[in-house]
Amino acid sequence: MPQKLDYLKESASQTAGPYVHIGLAPGAAGFDIYRQELGWDIAGPNAKGQKIRVEGVVIDGMGSPVKDVLLEAWQANSEGVYAHPEGGGEVEDGFRGWGRVITDFETGEWGFDTVKPGKVKPRVKLGSGVSQRVSDSDPDWQGRMDSHEPMAPHINLWIVARGINIGLNTRMYFEDEAEANAADPVLNLIEWENRRATLLAKRDGERDGVPVYRFEIRLQGDNETVFFDV
Amino acid sequence: MKPAEYYQRDRTRQPPALTPDYKTSVARSPRYSMISLQQSVSEITGPTFGHNDIDPIDNDLIKNYAKDGDPVGERIIVHGRVLDENARPVPNTLVEIWQANASGRYRHKKDTYLGSLDPNFGGCGRTLTDENGYYFFRTIKPGAYPWRNWVNNWRPAHIHVSVFGSSFSQRLITQLYFEGDPLIPHCPIVHTIPDPDAIEQLIAKLDLNATVPLDSIAYKFDIVLRGRRSTLFENRLEGN
Numbered sequence: 520m521p522q523k524l525d526y527l528k529e530s531a532s533q534t535a536g537p538y539v540h541i542g543l544a545p546g547a548a549g550f551d552i553y554r555q556e557l558g559w560d561i562a563g564p565n566a567k568g569q570k571i572r573v574e575g576v577v578i579d580g581m582g583s584p585v586k587d588v589l590l591e592a593w594q595a596n597s598e599g600v601y602a603h604p605e606g607g608g609e610v611e612d613g614f615r616g617w618g619r620v621i622t623d624f625e626t627g628e629w630g631f632d633t634v635k636p637g638k639v640k641p642r643v644k645l646g647s648g649v650s651q652r653v654s655d656s657d658p659d660w661q662g663r664m665d666s667h668e669p670m671a672p673h674i675n676l677w678i679v680a681r682g683i684n685i686g687l688n689t690r691m692y693f694e695d696e697a698e699a700n701a702a703d704p705v706l707n708l709i710e711w712e713n714r715r716a717t718l719l720a721k722r723d724g725e726r727d728g729v730p731v732y733r734f735e736i737r738l739q740g741d742n743e744t745v746f747f748d749v
Numbered sequence: 750m751k752p753a754e755y756y757q758r759d760r761t762r763q764p765p766a767l768t769p770d771y772k773t774s775v776a777r778s779p780r781y782s783m784i785s786l787q788q789s790v791s792e793i794t795g796p797t798f799g800h801n802d803i804d805p806i807d808n809d810l811i812k813n814y815a816k817d818g819d820p821v822g823e824r825i826i827v828h829g830r831v832l833d834e835n836a837r838p839v840p841n842t843l844v845e846i847w848q849a850n851a852s853g854r855y856r857h858k859k860d861t862y863l864g865s866l867d868p869n870f871g872g873c874g875r876t877l878t879d880e881n882g883y884y885f886f887r888t889i890k891p892g893a894y895p896w897r898n899w900v901n902n903w904r905p906a907h908i909h910v911s912v913f914g915s916s917f918s919q920r921l922i923t924q925l926y927f928e929g930d931p932l933i934p935h936c937p938i939v940h941t942i943p944d945p946d947a948i949e950q951l952i953a954k955l956d957l958n959a960t961v962p963l964d965s966i967a968y969k970f971d972i973v974l975r976g977r978r979s980t981l982f983e984n985r986l987e988g989n
Contacts, residue, residue, distance in 0.1 A: 527834045527973045529756075531763055531947040533924040534771075534938060535909065538857045542847025542873045542909055549858035552814055552871045554804055557843075580776035587859075593795060593917045603794035603916075617796035624859065641789045675791050679922055682773030684764035684941045686920060690791075709784055738777050748758065748783040749792045749918045 532685035539589045539679060540621055547621045558620075561592060561633040563613025568597025568637070572731045573691070573720065574630035577622065577678065580739035584627025585680055592618040592631060593675040599637035607640060632729075635693070638669040641704055671699035671706070673718075678736065688747045691734045694719045709745055717744045753978040754788035755918050756834055764941035771937045772898055788918060795917035798843040798877060807875045810848075810888035814871030820889050821867055822851025826967040827925065828885035828959060831878050831912060834976030838882025839919075844972075845875040845911040846886060846925075853894030862894055887965065893932055905932035905939065914974040925970050926952045 540548040546556055562570075573592075577585040594616050595601045600608040602616045610616070622629045671692055678687040692700055700706055706715045720734040736744045766778035786792070806813050811820060827846075831839040849855045849872065852864035856872045870889060878884045891906045908925040926933055933939055933952065942948050950973070959967035 525836070526976065527832060527836050528762055528947065528950070529759060529834060529975050530921065530923050530950055530973045531942045531944070532921060533764070533909075533941070533951070534774075535911075535922045537859065538847065538855045539909070539922075541855055541857050541871075542845050542875075542911060545871070545873055548856065550814075550856055550871060552873060553807060553875075555802070557798075557802055580778075585777065591920070593791070595791075601790060601794040603797060605790065606794045607790060615796060639790060670789060670791065673791070675917060677917070677920055680777065682771070682775075682777035684766060684768060684771070684774060684778075686922060687766075687779065705786065705789070708786070714781075739780055743779055743781050745781075746779050746783045747786045748760075749786045749788060 534681060534684055535589065535679040535686075537587050537681040539587070543589055543619060544621050558591065558618050561594070561615060561618035561631060562596070563611065563615060565611040565613050566596060566634045567611060568634040570632070570729050571635050572630060572632050572726060572729050573674070573734060574628065574723070574731060575720075575734040575736060576627050576629070577680075577736045577738065578740075582740070584622070585738070586622055586624050586627045588622045588627075588629065588678060588680040590620050590622075590629060591677045592620070592633070593677070594633065594673075595636040595639050597634050597637045599639040599669070599672075601639075633674075636672045636674060638672060638699060641668075641670050668702040668704055669699075671696050671703040673703075673705075676736075687738075688749050689736065689744055690718055690747070691720050691732075692718050693732060694721050705747075714745050717742055753980045754793060755916060755975045755977050758975060762942070762944045762947040764943070768937070768941040770898075771941050774941070792918040793916050795913060795915060795920065798841070798913070800877065802843070803875050803877065808884075808886045810846075810871065810874045810886060812887075813874060815869045818869055820850065820870035822870075822889035822892075824887070824965040825890045826885060826887055826959060826961070826965050827908065827953065827970055828883070828956075828967065829953075829970040829972065830882040831884065831914075831972045831974065832882055833914075833919075833974050837976075838878070838880075839914055839974055840878055840880045840882055842878050842882075842915065843875060843913045844878060844884050845873070846888075846908050847873040848888065848891040848908040849894055851889050851892050853892030864892065864894060890927070890966075893930075898937055902937065903932050903935070905930045905936050910970075910972065912972055912974060919974040921972070921974060923951060923972070925968075927968060928952055928954050
């Protein structure tokens with residue numbers, strides 16, 4: 520009889536359902552309950568770098584906007600550092616890098632204000648204690664990708680809604696970062712070059728002097744967005 | 750040993766995207782394969798939360814929306830631990846819940862079910878796990894309710910649960926069901942999960958030892974997030 524491996528198994532996911540707002544954004548459900556809702560201010564007041572606005576819509580297999588989505592964003596600051604002990608360094612006071620938005624119940628439009636993230640080193644020294652960025656020549660790094668290039672500026676997105684059984688992970692890159700995108704190790708993992716374009720947010724003018732990026736997420740169809748098993 | 754990336758998600762225990770008996774999934778399920786990604790710093794990090802983010806009353810759904818009395822229904826305690834697949838506690842992580850009231854009605858402007866709203870019940874709560882990964886809520890047992898899938902579908906009583914863990918790759922939303930509920934075997938959403946053992950893991954157990962006599966019934970519900978490798982075979986070992 521073989522020895523038993525004494526591991527647990529991850530709890531199974533279930534759909535967030537149509538009323539996810541009650542739990543994660545009660546104001547949108549139509550009532551106030553908490554002193555503060557979480558996730559509305561991604562970058563905080565002291566964030567350095569270029570302020571941007573990101574807007575978009577999630578489109579289903581019928582070509583219709585999904586009107587009950589909740590999205591969460593996770594991003595680095597303008598220097599490419601995440602607000603986490605293993606995020607590669609210090610961030611500005613108040614920079615959280617995490618946001619939560621819901622879609623408009625009538626139009627399906629969503630949007631958030633943040634700063635443009637910087638390039639992110641793909642690997643950090645995954646040590647105990649303080650993590651630090653390692654140089655490309657450091658032999659001690661934990662090789663996780665084939666390329667040594669930094670990752671192009673990107674925002675990680677996680678999408679839940681009624682009918683989505685397990686949250687969908689994707690990444691939003693910036694159309695106007697062509698050079699960095701061409702060297703990005705994750706975009707380059709996508710064998711079908713035409714599908715890489717599904718991860719690019721398009722410049723959509725400015726509002727009050729702030730650049731607006733538009734990102735459409737397609738759950739199905741010819742231009743289905745690339746989703747990642749992370 | 751150094752912690753490295755998180756264990757690969759076991760998709761055989763997770764619901765696939767396309768589950769036609771749960772009809773809404775048909776138009777909302779990606780059809781191409783997901784791209785498998787070795788984890789970078791973008792995945793091994795995630796948001797952190799502290800006691801400045803929430804208030805102590807946020808985990809008491811009996812009191813956190815009460816206007817002129819306690820909500821109607823069966824008073825319950827839901828408690829347990831957030832663990833990872835190595836059975837290590839996940840401390841200081843945000844757990845958020847939401848649910849219908851005792852009559853099966855959500856306080857949501859889009860819910861039109863016949864069940865009545867309870868003026869003293871909001872239906873949401875949140876808390877941080879302690880240093881041992883322990884959490885608890887006090888609430889009202891939610892009612893079952895009908896939904897438009899097949900003509901005659903009823904959701905078993907359930908509480909939605911959202912957990913962050915230590916990294917964005919551990920992010921999880923699931924549902925808690927109650928031991929003995931006869932609707933569980935009939936629910937198309939429950940059965941999006943292909944593995945009966947994985948379904949069993951989502952059913953909270955009656956915990957008489959944790960009840961408060963003459964006050965509240967208790968249910969125990971442990972939540973397991975993805976485990977994390979340690980890097981073996983290094984030239985120098987560091988504390989794990």
